[in-house]
Amino acid sequence: MLKIDMHSHIIPKQLPDWTKKFGYGDFIFLEENEDRSANMMQGGKFFRRIKENCWDADIRISEYQEYRTQVQVVCTIPVLFAYWASGKDGLEVSRFLNDHLIELVERYPKNYIGLGTIPMQDPELAIQELERIHQLGMPGIQIGSNINDENLSEEKFFPIFEACERLGMAVMIHPWQMMGQEQMRKYWLPWLVGMPAETSRAACSLVFGGVLERLPKLRVCLSHAGGSFIPTIGRIEHGFNCRPDLVAIDNPVNPRTYLGKFWVDCITHDIDLLKYILKVQGSEKVCLGTDYPFPLGDLEIGKFIEESDLPSRDIENIFADSTLNWLQLDKNNYL
Ligand SMILES: [Zn+2]
Numbered sequence: 001m002l003k004i005d006m007h008s009h010i011i012p013k014q015l016p017d018w019t020k021k022f023g024y025g026d027f028i029f030l031e032e033n034e035d036r037s038a039n040m041m042q043g044g045k046f047f048r049r050i051k052e053n054c055w056d057a058d059i060r061i062s063e064y065q066e067y068r069t070q071v072q073v074v075c076t077i078p079v080l081f082a083y084w085a086s087g088k089d090g091l092e093v094s095r096f097l098n099d100h101l102i103e104l105v106e107r108y109p110k111n112y113i114g115l116g117t118i119p120m121q122d123p124e125l126a127i128q129e130l131e132r133i134h135q136l137g138m139p140g141i142q143i144g145s146n147i148n149d150e151n152l153s154e155e156k157f158f159p160i161f162e163a164c165e166r167l168g169m170a171v172m173i174h175p176w177q178m179m180g181q182e183q184m185r186k187y188w189l190p191w192l193v194g195m196p197a198e199t200s201r202a203a204c205s206l207v208f209g210g211v212l213e214r215l216p217k218l219r220v221c222l223s224h225a226g227g228s229f230i231p232t233i234g235r236i237e238h239g240f241n242c243r244p245d246l247v248a249i250d251n252p253v254n255p256r257t258y259l260g261k262f263w264v265d266c267i268t269h270d271i272d273l274l275k276y277i278l279k280v281q282g283s284e285k286v287c288l289g290t291d292y293p294f295p296l297g298d299l300e301i302g303k304f305i306e307e308s309d310l311p312s313r314d315i316e317n318i319f320a321d322s323t324l325n326w327l328q329l330d331k332n333n334y335l
Contacts, residue, residue, distance in 0.1 A: 001316065003069040004288060007289030007290060008073065009054070009076065010060070010101070011050070027043070027093070028042055030050075054293055057104060067303065073112075073327070074101060074112055075115035078175075080117070081176065082119075083119070083148050085119075087124075087125045090121055091125045093117075094129050097116075115142045120144065120157065130164065142171075143172070143174070145174065145176060145202040146177060151202075151205040152211065153209025161215055164215075172220075173199065175196075175223065179197060195224060196224065200228040202222070212261060221326055224267050225266060226277070231273070233256055233259065241254075262285065266286055266305065267290065271308050274308075288320075302319060
């Protein structure tokens with residue numbers, strides 16, 4: 001059975017010293033360690049230690065083979081978005097990351113699919129880069145759940161989504177720069193509490209801002225199974241019904257209507273929650289995702305689904321067909 005992981009992260013091993021080049025900012029760079037790992041440094045401060053499977057394409061393919069997974073959809077690590085940089089510098093960072101992915105996909109067309117990065121802080125340049133990578137064959141992009149703390153419902157981002165719909169570029173929304181992280185430094189709370197909330201923040205912004213209503217052909221996938229959006233849809237719908245003066249000011253459509261319009265990945269670590277998500281979304285809108293190679297991800301690549309009692313049609317959708325449909329790619333290219 002074809003297995004495609006639609007949510008994984010990769011980084012080029014050689015990153016330019018953008019802080020030096022641009023003369024400001026905490027751009028990410030890598031410091032190699034003797035054990036072949038590397039430290040991701042953010043303006044001289046340690047951010048995260050990563051291993052070779054974060055950059056080495058062949059090691060990744062062999063690790064995926066252990067779980068009979070042939071294809072990886074790869075995108076950058078959100079800390080590299082650099083939305084805080086100037087638009088011009090953000091464009092340069094995006095182009096570098098995108099060219100790396102385009103080259104990777106050219107080398108391994110049956111194993112890798114790339115999702116691009118665009119400088120969301122400058123909508124005009126973001127659309128320019130979107131058009132460039134579309135021409136070069138990329139099927140979609142990854143964006144953050146907020147853009148420098150501004151929500152995706154802000155009118156200035158609408159032309160970007162409009163361009164995505166026009167070009168047929170899929171959009172994956174990834175939590176990053178988690179709300180409240182300054183106030184919750186202990187216990188890994190930004191990852192455990194902030195990330196699910198961030199994804200719901202993005203989903204609610206797109207729904208209540210009417211973005212999906214105005215762009216019905218836009219194909220959006222929410223990572224981490226939609227975060228807290230789907231588990232709290234009852235509360236969100238109730239809020240819409242009881243306080244339309246606060247909630248329904250830009251879009252009169254009930255938020256529950258949008259279940260099954262978004263795609264989501266299956267990263268739940270909980271088969272019962274996944275079954276609920278399948279019930280409300282339909283399996284054609286649930287994709288295999290892992291967040292590989294990071295430890296909070298599903299590094300057994302869908303094993304909990306293979307071991308479940310889900311119908312084989314649902315498993316086939318999750319493992320391949322939903323992702324191919326989201327990205328509008330032909331299955332034959334990966335068999
Ligand atoms: Zn991720």
